[in-house]
Amino acid sequence: MTLTSRLARRADMPTLLPLIGAAITELQKGFLDDAQIESSRSIMGIDTQLIDDGTYFVVESDGQIVGCGGWSRRATLYGGDHSQGRDPALLDPARDPAKVRAMYTDPRFARRGVGRLILSLCEAAAVAEGFDSLELMATLSGRPLYEAAGFVPVEHVEDPAGGTPVRLVRMRKSISASIA
Structure with missing residues (x-):
């Protein structure tokens, strides 16, 4: 299987939305119960x-x-277009970590390098803009990927926005020395 990448376009939305829905539903099984999975839809999704x-x-x-x-x-750490608490303020690369956001894999392609490819693209782009660290809010199902990529947990939180609290993990990674 060969994977290629490109920048997303608004025209991709009709394909992305069902992929994201399937990822939320299928890839969180075994980490969250049905009520938590449904609740997570209020805090997850595409950020146009x-x-x-x-x-x-x-x-x-x-x-x-x-x-x-x-x-x-x-500044927004996580959440889709419909999520509350979004902050469009620009970060200062000398002070703030860039944010890794809205990662989803078609469940039929899970654990085949899709997430790692996206992380490498994000890291290279953030370094090119002068950032020396990355931060993300991981789902429990995403945490193993992020740990394998060098992210470390810095905070455990619960987001109650969807009615049933969903456990999340804020994670960070230094990238200044990891890109040659």
């Missing part, structure tokens, strides 16, 4: 600001989108 900023990627296999994710130079 990332597409507009040119920091959101799609990964394709044989011309089919199999994953998406990106990074941000903005």
Whole structure:
């Protein structure tokens, strides 16, 4: 299987939305119960600001989108267009970590390198803009990928926005020395 990547476009939305829905439903099984999975829909999803900023990627296999994710130079740590508490303020690369955001893999392509490819694209782009660290809010199902990529947990939180609290883990990674 060969994976390719490109920047996402608004025209990709009809493909991305069902992929994201399937990822939320299927990949969190075994980590969250049904009520938590349903609740997580209120805090997860696409953030079109990332597409507009040119920091959101799609990964394709044989011309089919199999994953998406990106990074941000903005203060919002997580959440989709519909989420509360979003902050569009620009980050200062000398002081703030860039944010890895909205990563989703088609469940049929899980554990086949899609997430790692997205993380490498995000890291390279953030370094190119002068950031020396990355931060993300991991789902419990995403945490193993992020730990394998060098992220470390810095805070455990629960987000009650959807009615049933969903456990999340804030994670960080230094990237200044990891890109040669």
